Amino acid sequence: MEGALDAGLKLFGMWASPFVHRVQLALKLKGLGYEYVEEDLSNKSPTLLLLNPVNQKVPVLLHGDHPIAESLVILEYIDETWTERYPLMPSDPLERAAVRFWCHFAVDKLGLSFWEILKSTGDEQRAAVREALGNLKLLEDELRDGLFRGRRFFGGEKMGFLDVVIGCGYHCLPELDEMTGADPFELDEGFPCISKWVRDFRAQPEVKEVIPDHDKLVGYMKVIRQRILSQGSASAPRV
Structure with missing residues (x-):
């Protein structure tokens, strides 16, 4: 568990992935708690394959029942969903x-x-x-x-x-x-x-x-x- 789970978030990742680190850092800067699920990329879980059937990779952010895949897409989603917390994108x-x-x-x-x-x-x-x-x-x-x-x-x-x-x-x-x-x-x-x-x-x-x-x-x-x-x-x- 990473912080208080206050936003209904679950992150599927792999400890060494820089793409996963991007999402973790964005969540940390926003002060958002989330549940972390470590994936074995040599033996991917059925859950990961279900949530991300297109490229079958991490990271995947699950917000409630809605999976979001690909790190840049996830970052924009986080920033646009929690706008009041540490804006990542500039206003200009x-x-x-x-x-x-x-x-x-x-x-x-x-x-x-x-x-x-x-x-x-x-x-x-x-x-x-x-x-x-x-x-x-x-x-x-x-x-x-x-x-x-x-x-x-x-x-x-x-x-x-x-x-x-x-x-x-x-x-x-x-x-x-x-x-x-x-x-x-x-x-x-x-x-x-x-x-x-x-x-x-x-x-x-x-x-x-x-x-x-x-x-x-x-x-x-x-x-x-x-x-x-x-x-x-x-x-x-x-x-």
Whole structure:
């Protein structure tokens, strides 16, 4: 049980999933209690398959009798349902559009490039690292000179929707080499804005409560990497 169950919420997840972490962090910021159900993704429960028959993945948020699937959809549902509690989306339409754009960037560009690093070696991995660095440069430029310039977080002085989406997926950027065996790169040298944002994100008490133990998470990612390399291919997770 996560807090007082005051909203009729049940979250089906998996402890290491960054997509599940997004939902957990949003619920934590909103102060919403929920029941948590851990799923074994190698042996999915009949309940999960019933609630999410389309992609059969976590997270799934059950609100009363209504299941909501996919992390970004769930985040918007949470924010639009409990509007009086810690708004995640900005009120300005232009800024909301920017947040949605960079959310798609995080999924379609940044996330895929880091997945390529995870599942590759040698020259292929080095090419994936270059692509990831290029994507990080775009995000760095946006933090330095774009709509979010001068802010502590994308959401302002407090974390917002985009912080939750990017943060839960890429808070381990400083340990990328440790997780994947890739050539290390220093965020502080080439990406000072992102580096500061990562430190501030990690320091938030809500984040510390949601993100699993560092060594346990890195160890899990190493196991996943070895499994992918031994199988020869794997599609990127997109939930």
